[in-house]
Amino acid sequence: MQQVLKDKIIEVCNKKIAAKGENVGVSFYAFFKNKNDNPELLMEAATWWIKTHKLNHFEKAVKIKNLVENL
Template structure:
């Protein structure tokens, strides 16, 4: 996963946790605008989420953020 996407994931997860608490869930779509303006980056996130780590549709933001920070 490219560094810019890692930074975006951490930023979005941190904001969601701050707003809704540590039990908040996210999907990989949370890291993108409603408009598909960067399909390559979206596919990179989807591949990381679905194929590489076989995560569920929604996962706890704390889990996703920890995975990204650890370099997974």
């Protein structure tokens, strides 16, 4: 996973956790704007989320953050 994607995932998870608590959920779409301005990075995130880890559409932000930090 590219460092830019790792950094973005951790940043978004930290913000969501700070705003809504440890039980907040996220999907991989949370790490991108509402437009597809970087399809390669979006596909990298989707592949990691869906194919590699077989995660549900929404997962706990804490879980995602831990997975990324331990890459």
